[in-house]
Amino acid sequence: MTNKNTPAYRALWELMDLARGSHRANNAWLYALTWLAASRLAMSGHLPGATSINDLISASAWDIQQDGLIPTEAKDLVWGAGDSTHESAMRTRALGIVTQLIEEYGHHEWDVIDAAWQQADTWRADVNSGIALAPELCELAIDVLQAPRQSAVWIPFDLSGQLVMRAVRKGLRVIVAGPGRRTETHLRLLLAIEGQTDLAGSAVVFDVPRGEVKRDLTADFLLATPPIGMKLQVGAGWRQWEGEEPDAADPNSLYQRQGPISQVQIDRSDSWAIAAFWPRVSQRAVFLTSPSVLFAKGQEQRLREHLLMERRCLAAVAVLPTRQMSITSLAPVMLLLDRARDQLSIRLVDATEMTVDTRSSMRYGRVLDYERIAPLMLRTGEDEKVACDVSIEAVIRRDFNLMPARYLRPALTAAGGPRRPLGDLVTVIRAPVVYKDPAATVVQEAGFPELDRWRAIAGPCVKTTAIQPRKLEHSILRDGDLLLSIKGTLGKSALVGEVPTAEHFPFGTTRKDGGLVFPDLHRAPVVPSQSCIALRVRDNSISPVLLFLYLRSNDFKKQIDSLRLGATIAHVTPATLLQEIQVPIPPAEQQQDYIRRWSELCELEASIEDAQQRTDEIRRALWLGDAQQESTANQETNE
Known part of the structure; x- marks a missing residue:
C-alpha cells in the first residue's frame, strides 16, 4: 500500500504544518494540495503563466492556466491574504518545499491520495465531515466492484x-455528484497532481442535470460510503437523488407513491442510501455501511427483505475488521449487489480477523488482508471457516439476520449427550425496570460484580436498585437460579445460592403507599441487573448445577458469540438464546460426576481466597508501623 514516507508525502506534511501556523489552519489539507497541484502543472507545462517552478x-503565474485546473477557492488560499511580509515569507517557504520535492523526486508520480487516512484527525478538522478510509479497504471495494474500463461508476460521498x-x-x-456536503476543489487538485489535465475530456463528472423533481442519473456501477447513523433531514435535498423501482406501487414496499414519483420510506442514512441509489444502477453496487444494517429490526429488516425476496440482488456480505474508517471503531460491513442474475443464495464472509501484521507499533499496525477477502466475496475462493453460501430460505428462518457468525457456527458434536434447546429447559427471569418514584422499593441487584465465580453467590451484593413493589415477585432470584450476562461482555454466569426470597419479606416494612422498606439491605431480596437475565430450570433432565457448568464451558461460549448483535455494545436477546442455544444432556451418572468435581473446585476456590486473605494480613503485620498507619487511615475514612 501507499508509503507515507515518500518524498511526496513528506512535502505534503510540511506544507500542512506551514498552513497550520497561519490563519489557514482549517484548510491545511487544501493548502498543501494546492501547492503540489500548481507545482505539478508548472513542471508539465500546463500552467502557462509559469515558465519555471x-x-x-x-501571483500572475497562477492567473493564467488551462481550463481552470486550479480552482479559485484554492488559489485564494495562497494569494487571498495579500503581499504582507508574513505572507511572502510563507509562500517562499512553500516554494522551497516543492522545489526540494522536484529535485528529489522529479517527474515520478506524486501519490498522495491517502493523506486523508494518514492524518485522519487533521483532515477531518479541515473538511469538517466525511470519512477517510484505510487504503486496503479502498482497494477491496474497487476489486469487489469488478467494473471494466470505461464503465460509468457513481461514487457519491467521497x-x-x-x-x-x-x-x-x-x-x-x-x-461524483450526490447528496450531502460536496466540494469539487480537492478532486480537481488531486486530478492535477495525478496528471489529469484535460478537464474537458475528464473521466470525472462533477454534476448531473436535474429533472422536474429528481436528478437524471443512471450508472453502470456504484461505490457508496454513506454517513453512518445519520437521520435524513427534511428539506436537505437528499430525496432528489432517490431512484425509482418499476413496481413501487405496493403500499407495503420500501417505496411509497408521492403523486407521479415514489419516495423511499427509510430515514436512516445507511439504509436509505441502499434503497435510494440501487434503482439507478444497471449492473453492480458496493456499499460500505454500519453492521446494524445486517440485523436491526424495523427499517433495516424491511430493506433486507426487499433485497432478498423482491429483488434477489444481494450477492455477498462481509463483516470487516475494526478501525478501517477514520470516524468510528465499528466493524464496517461491505455489501455487494448484483443484477446479473437472481440470487438464490448469498455469500456471507466473516472477515473480522482477516488482517496482516505490518510489524508496526502504530495504531493501524494491522492492515486489511484485502487480497484474501475479495475472492471470498466473489466466490472465486473458498474458506469454510470464514465464508459460506446461505440459501434465502435459511435467512428467512432466522428473521432475515445477515450476520455471518450466525451461519458459520461450529458444528455441534454429540459429546456430552443428546442436545435440547435451552428454551425447553428453563424459564427466563428478566430484570425489572428501574423505578424512579418515592414509592419505589430498594432491593439488591446481582450483576457483573457477582459473575464469573464457581461458588454460588449468596450476597450481600455490591449494588442496589429501585423497583416497583408489584414487580418484585416476578423478578426475585431464588436458590438454584442462574445469572447470565446478555449485554456488554456476553456469557458471564453465576449460580445463585441462598439469597433472601419471599419468606424473608417479614424483614421488610410496608409503607402506606404500598412500598416495601428493608432496613437491612443485606437481607433484601435480589433481582438481576439490567445487563443480565436469570434462568430457572424447569426440566428434571438437568440440574441447575449441571446447566451452570455448561454455561461456563467453551462450547457455550462459541454458541453465544455467534449470536451477538450490536454495532457498539454487544448484546443478545433472550428469545434468541432460548431458540438457538443447544444444551447437551449427559446421563444421570455423568452429571453426578460433574457435580462432584464442581464441589471440589468450589472448595479449592474458597481455600485460595482464605489463603490470599491470610497472606494480606501477615504482610500488613510484618511491620507494626505500617499496620498502625493503615488502621488510622481506615478510621479517618469511616469517620
Missing part, C-alpha cells in the same frame, strides 16, 4: 477522493 512566487482517484487510475468514468 520559481515563477510560482508571482470527500477524501480516495475512491474517485483509484477509479480514475483504472480507466473508469466517475460521477
Whole structure:
C-alpha cells in the first residue's frame, strides 16, 4: 500500500504544518494540495503563466492556466491574504518545499491520495465531515466492484477522493455528484497532481442535470460510503437523488407513491442510501455501511427483505475488521449487489480477523488482508471457516439476520449427550425496570460484580436498585437460579445460592403507599441487573448445577458469540438464546460426576481466597508501623 514516507508525502506534511501556523489552519489539507497541484502543472507545462517552478512566487503565474485546473477557492488560499511580509515569507517557504520535492523526486508520480487516512484527525478538522478510509479497504471495494474500463461508476460521498482517484487510475468514468456536503476543489487538485489535465475530456463528472423533481442519473456501477447513523433531514435535498423501482406501487414496499414519483420510506442514512441509489444502477453496487444494517429490526429488516425476496440482488456480505474508517471503531460491513442474475443464495464472509501484521507499533499496525477477502466475496475462493453460501430460505428462518457468525457456527458434536434447546429447559427471569418514584422499593441487584465465580453467590451484593413493589415477585432470584450476562461482555454466569426470597419479606416494612422498606439491605431480596437475565430450570433432565457448568464451558461460549448483535455494545436477546442455544444432556451418572468435581473446585476456590486473605494480613503485620498507619487511615475514612 501507499508509503507515507515518500518524498511526496513528506512535502505534503510540511506544507500542512506551514498552513497550520497561519490563519489557514482549517484548510491545511487544501493548502498543501494546492501547492503540489500548481507545482505539478508548472513542471508539465500546463500552467502557462509559469515558465519555471520559481515563477510560482508571482501571483500572475497562477492567473493564467488551462481550463481552470486550479480552482479559485484554492488559489485564494495562497494569494487571498495579500503581499504582507508574513505572507511572502510563507509562500517562499512553500516554494522551497516543492522545489526540494522536484529535485528529489522529479517527474515520478506524486501519490498522495491517502493523506486523508494518514492524518485522519487533521483532515477531518479541515473538511469538517466525511470519512477517510484505510487504503486496503479502498482497494477491496474497487476489486469487489469488478467494473471494466470505461464503465460509468457513481461514487457519491467521497470527500477524501480516495475512491474517485483509484477509479480514475483504472480507466473508469466517475460521477461524483450526490447528496450531502460536496466540494469539487480537492478532486480537481488531486486530478492535477495525478496528471489529469484535460478537464474537458475528464473521466470525472462533477454534476448531473436535474429533472422536474429528481436528478437524471443512471450508472453502470456504484461505490457508496454513506454517513453512518445519520437521520435524513427534511428539506436537505437528499430525496432528489432517490431512484425509482418499476413496481413501487405496493403500499407495503420500501417505496411509497408521492403523486407521479415514489419516495423511499427509510430515514436512516445507511439504509436509505441502499434503497435510494440501487434503482439507478444497471449492473453492480458496493456499499460500505454500519453492521446494524445486517440485523436491526424495523427499517433495516424491511430493506433486507426487499433485497432478498423482491429483488434477489444481494450477492455477498462481509463483516470487516475494526478501525478501517477514520470516524468510528465499528466493524464496517461491505455489501455487494448484483443484477446479473437472481440470487438464490448469498455469500456471507466473516472477515473480522482477516488482517496482516505490518510489524508496526502504530495504531493501524494491522492492515486489511484485502487480497484474501475479495475472492471470498466473489466466490472465486473458498474458506469454510470464514465464508459460506446461505440459501434465502435459511435467512428467512432466522428473521432475515445477515450476520455471518450466525451461519458459520461450529458444528455441534454429540459429546456430552443428546442436545435440547435451552428454551425447553428453563424459564427466563428478566430484570425489572428501574423505578424512579418515592414509592419505589430498594432491593439488591446481582450483576457483573457477582459473575464469573464457581461458588454460588449468596450476597450481600455490591449494588442496589429501585423497583416497583408489584414487580418484585416476578423478578426475585431464588436458590438454584442462574445469572447470565446478555449485554456488554456476553456469557458471564453465576449460580445463585441462598439469597433472601419471599419468606424473608417479614424483614421488610410496608409503607402506606404500598412500598416495601428493608432496613437491612443485606437481607433484601435480589433481582438481576439490567445487563443480565436469570434462568430457572424447569426440566428434571438437568440440574441447575449441571446447566451452570455448561454455561461456563467453551462450547457455550462459541454458541453465544455467534449470536451477538450490536454495532457498539454487544448484546443478545433472550428469545434468541432460548431458540438457538443447544444444551447437551449427559446421563444421570455423568452429571453426578460433574457435580462432584464442581464441589471440589468450589472448595479449592474458597481455600485460595482464605489463603490470599491470610497472606494480606501477615504482610500488613510484618511491620507494626505500617499496620498502625493503615488502621488510622481506615478510621479517618469511616469517620
